[in-house]
Amino acid sequence: MMENVLGCQFNQFPLNLTYIVDLSYFDGSLLSVFKNEYGDFYIYNWCDVDDQFNRWSVFRVKRKSLIKYLEGELSLRDLVLSPIDGFQYLLEIDDHLDVKNIYVVQPHNLPESYIPGKNSYYNDLQLNPESLEEDKEIIKQEIYSKDEEKIKLLIS
Template structure:
């Protein structure tokens, strides 16, 4: 694994629950998590060795998550400009136990860990069978009905029935 320059922590104390895998290829690469207060965090897979997988973990606001999913912000922009000004680097073993954790400033990230400039989100990276996952994601980041309707139309190639204006018989 690449060498990390950061502030070592004794443990990873955030209590997060898995919401949805945003990018999945032979395993999760980018996953949305949430804490008990409803704050959103992204886990971004960045490295591996014989013992552990390394993830960058960082908080995102509802607005930045929405901008990422609607391709107004790239994953690169989220990582180099984290909401809190830092990221966690955590190394998880096969049993998902944290073996190493540190706080890292974006300028200290190895270049290999920084996504491409054009790393905009593509909904096709979600498993098409995971409609429940898509629903959870949409519920998490959209408040306004018209935005949700537009996105659902894009995702499923047709608007949901309850959002179609039925013609009046009068």
């Protein structure tokens, strides 16, 4: 049985997100990066399961914070407890990848078991070994390289 959550239930997930890359993988995705149509990054953090659904915490994150996480300057706990928008979505997703239940929750109302530990720093050993090099390249292209593009635009 999944943890009870204190939040507001929505009828529909309001975001249109595109999958970018998994940052943590063990027999399936545990932590993934998505992006919206405006280039904003979102983290999908797996946090619970029952016999019907997997529950994911989904929240917007600044590119700079995401890079700091990838470079070991911020922990996943830091990201989870301070989402840009001040809240997170909790999505319950079935085996067909359909979102069935949506809650909006403030970080301080998350169940303790959903909050990563103090030492939840990124380690690329968490990447899927079958797609390791490809995933590293995606991280470089999708997350890091946009800053370089902005710099080139400013210079020219």
